[in-house]
Amino acid sequence: xxxxxxxxxxxxxxxxxxxxxxxxxxxxxxxxxxxxxxxxxxxxxxxxxxxxxxxxxxxxxxxxxxxxxxxxxxxxxxxxxxxxxxxxxxxxxxxxxxxxxxxxxxxxxxxxxxxxxxxxxxxxxxxxxxxxxxxxxxxxxxxxxxxxxxxxxxxxxxxxxxxxxxxxxxxxxxxxxxxxxxxxxxxxxxxxxxxxxxxxxxxxxxxxxxxxxxxxxxxxxxxxxxxxxxxxxxxxxxx
Numbered sequence: 635x636x637x638x639x640x641x642x643x644x645x646x647x648x649x650x651x652x653x654x655x656x657x658x659x660x661x662x663x664x665x666x667x668x669x670x671x672x673x674x675x676x677x678x679x680x681x682x683x684x685x686x687x688x689x690x691x692x693x694x695x696x697x698x699x700x701x702x703x704x705x706x707x708x709x710x711x712x713x714x715x716x717x718x719x720x721x722x723x724x725x726x727x728x729x730x731x732x733x734x735x736x737x738x739x740x741x742x743x744x745x746x747x748x749x750x751x752x753x754x755x756x757x758x759x760x761x762x763x764x765x766x767x768x769x770x771x772x773x774x775x776x777x778x779x780x781x782x783x784x785x786x787x788x789x790x791x792x793x794x795x796x797x798x799x800x801x802x803x804x805x806x807x808x809x810x811x812x813x814x815x816x817x818x819x820x821x822x823x824x825x826x827x828x829x830x831x832x833x834x835x836x837x838x839x840x841x842x843x844x845x846x847x848x849x850x851x852x853x854x855x856x857x858x859x860x861x862x863x864x865x866x867x868x869x870x871x872x873x
Contacts, residue, residue, distance in 0.1 A: 644746065644784075645712045647703035650719035651675060651693055657682035660719055664738045667717075668706065670699035697792035697800045700780065708787045713749075715742050718781045720826040727765040727820050741821050745784045748772060749816045755790070756808040757816040758783040763824040774814035775872045778805045782823045793853075798846040802870065806854050809872055840866060 646667040648660060654671075657679060661667065666685030673689035680687050688706070690699040700716060707714035717738075724741045727733040736744075741759070749757040758778035760768070780792075780801035790807045792800045808815050843866035850858045850868065861867040 643712065644715050644742070645703070645707035645710060646715045646717075647707070648717055648719050649696060649699045649703065649780075650679070651696070651699075653719050654678035654682045654684075656719045657684045660717075660721065661685065663721055664717065668703070669719075670703050672699075694797070695794055697794040697796065700792045700800070701794065704785060704791060707785075711787055713746060713787070714785045716780060716783050716785070718825050721782070722824045722826065724759070724782075724824070725763075725765070725822045727768045727822055730766050730768050733765050733822065736821070741782075741823075742784065744821065745816070745818050748818060749784055749786060752814070752816055754808065754812050754814050754816050755786040755788045756783065756805065756812075757785075757818065759821040759823045760817065760819045763822045765822060768819060768822075771818065771820040773817045773819055775809065776805075776815065776817050777802060777870045778808070778815050778817055780804065781825050782821075793849075796846050796849050797842050799843075799850060799868065800846075802850055802858070802868065803853065805870065806857055806872075 648667045648669045650669055650671050652675060654675060668686040668688060669679050669684045670688050670690050671679055672693040673691060676687050676689045688702055690702045703716055704714050724736050724738060725733040726736045745757045756778050759782045761777060761779045778801060790811060793803045796803055805815060847868055857871055859869050859871050861869050
């Protein structure tokens with residue numbers, strides 16, 4: 635698992651499934667990384683030129699891949715940088731009317747520097763790529779999307795019983811344990827997500843969404859509330 639020089643000091647993990655075709659573009663954008671994929675996909679990713687590939691069990695459990703990346707990073711006592719596999723661009727926003735493109739390494743460095751200046755262990759980018767919603771650079775009592783996140787060595791892990799929305803649970807674990815998170819709301823990362831076959835899109839449906847929400851509500855009670863504007867979507871209500 636040799637990492638390029640620019641990634642010395644942290645462990646870069648790409649979480650993926652059934653999207654081996656994304657390897658060349660992602661490595662061009664972020665550099666060589668360790669790809670965490672279902673066991674059945676390992677050979678496909680290797681054929682596409684992935685720098686390093688780790689099999690993480692059966693398709694349909696992204697949390698297992700996320701946890702494998704955390705284990706590998708923390709065994710080296712390094713921060714774990716996790717990204718989904720379909721990043722298109724990152725912008726740094728300065729106001730609702732002004733933003734500027736920023737490279738992946740620079741964005742990660744900014745996230746890490748901010749996180750290390752706090753007692754918290756989890757950092758992420760804004761959950762939207764729309765700069766219209768920008769109000770301030772940093773928020774600490776909010777949801778951290780796992781699409782692009784940074785985690786400092788810790789013993790908290792993603793709940794592998796949750797089929798979707800595992801990052802809501804992981805966020806609440808961190809807020810409960812450490813008192814907050816560091817979300818860089820001035821970093822807007824654009825991903826294809828629902829427009830890209832594979833990943834969670836392959837098994838996301840109303841039944842799976844509702845099952846995930848039910849687990850979250852049992853675990854966290856009133857901290858999970860339904861989004862009145864979007865079906866099968868939730869909001870965090872952190873005291």
